[in-house]
Amino acid sequence: MTNALRPRLGGKILRGVFLAVASVITIFPFYAMIVLSLKPVAAVEFPRSLVPWPIDTSSYDRVLGGGDIPLWTLNTLIYSVVSVVLVLLLSSLAGYAFAKKRFPGKETMFWSFLAMVMVPYHVTLIPLFVLIAEAGGVDTYWGLIVPTLANAQAVFLMRQFIGTLPDELFEAAKIDGASEWRIFATIVLPLCKPILATLGLFVFLWHWNDFLWPLLVGKSTDMRTLTVGIAALQEENVPLNVVLAGATIAFVPIFAAYLVGQRYLTEGVTMSGIKG
């Protein structure tokens, strides 16, 4: 009886065909991106342009040789990595307090976090930009990073997870005379490894792929992130193979992160609905 719901052979074949077609459609843009980045400037006409051979790496020579892409990659890396470290630290501290501590104003604070999720980001965008601009944060790393550290979703996730840890763990350590910092660093954080991995990957992706905020804050060419830089190249009518070489370079770390951490990403979505 347990196999009664399995499709029969015809159904299986049909399913296989559907999934194969859907996969090809899904992968095709990535294939086109990589192959076109390996073509000479003029070869963009379909279908000839999508034949992988011969390979021409002149776009990569140009992009990696001296242009702005290495600098933009560095900017993106700083934006993403610093944000991941700080968001994880701040949100695990707050999540621990919200889950396990009693203090005045706890509920008020928590609900104000919740309420803010309802307000679209774009309502806050203008004042946020004025604030950063007046404080001299345009074209600086701190101006780019600091406003993104107020991440409500991260605090929720950490609170939810730490809430499931048994209190006895902390009580026992407290009786043994461990300080709160010690409890946090040696008990809470190690137990949070899976959720920190999930959250860290998502924060990395959000920042690596972020566009609007870096577009506003990174005014000078030197302060662009990869997404802003690639959009600018496209706008400046730089040849397609060069734009797509930049795009491919921007895609590699994302793909690597996906290969390593796919389980954490998909579990994050299915467990908490965290937005990809």
Add this chain to the structure above:
Amino acid sequence: MTVTAPAPPRPRSGQPPRPRKRYLRPEALLGLGFVLPVFLLFLVFRFGPAIVGVLLSFFEYTLGDSPRFTGFDNFVRMFDDPLFWQALKVTVIFTVLYLPLSIATSLGLALLVRRSFRGSKLFRSVFFLPVITSLVLAATIFTWLFSSSGPLGKLIGDSWLASTTLVIPALVIVSVWSRFGYGMLIILARLQDVPRELEEAALVDGAGPWARFRHVVLPQLRPALFFLAVIETTTSFQVFDLVYVMTGGGPARSSYTLVMALYDQGFQYFDLGYASALGVALFVLTLFVALIQRVLMGRSK
């Protein structure tokens, strides 16, 4: 900072514990200390700007000048502004096309990869790949795919993005491509919870695949589909990256969305008061639609 928490002071018998005393405990201070950094960041960079954003919509304000209170002028201007109505129209058309298409794609593929079989994991991984890819990358490659040199352009013999009628469908296609994997995972998670026995019982009763889906599976999926509808509506109301890179709102403003208008007013013309009013309009629209969805959801139960 090494603070050890002593046992809470015992109240004397017969007297209730004084609540103020509790707040002075080291544990409370510590809890506050742990939350404070995030909370301050939140006040300064989310909460404050949200309030100022609403207030600014009642002012005339250019960067560098001091704000001048103008009451409802920005909103009056908005209702007279053909560009606002155009942006609203584009945003609504985009959402109306995007929402059913993306949810149907997510649902269809979730049902196909639902049971594990050889390769089912690989299919799921492939379908999630676009979700983690930046919209700017998607935009650069799809710009070519839709151009008169690319395969999709060749299909219709012209560039999609140069056509006032095909530009929104093109943007919808890219959005669906980049988001369906997320919806698929949300639906899959819910599908795991559909009791097998229910479906088997329906099978025994002679229900075909469609009847089983319609009467057994679909009702169980309702919360997940509702969640998706809310999230994806918000996403499509705020569509910006794709439009900015692929069309800049053109041709002839036929893909000019609300956030694109907000960006132009705020950061091209530095008309910050009017841009804030557009932000408020977006907020009201989001709340309004969320409310409608809530009511529909409640009624269909």
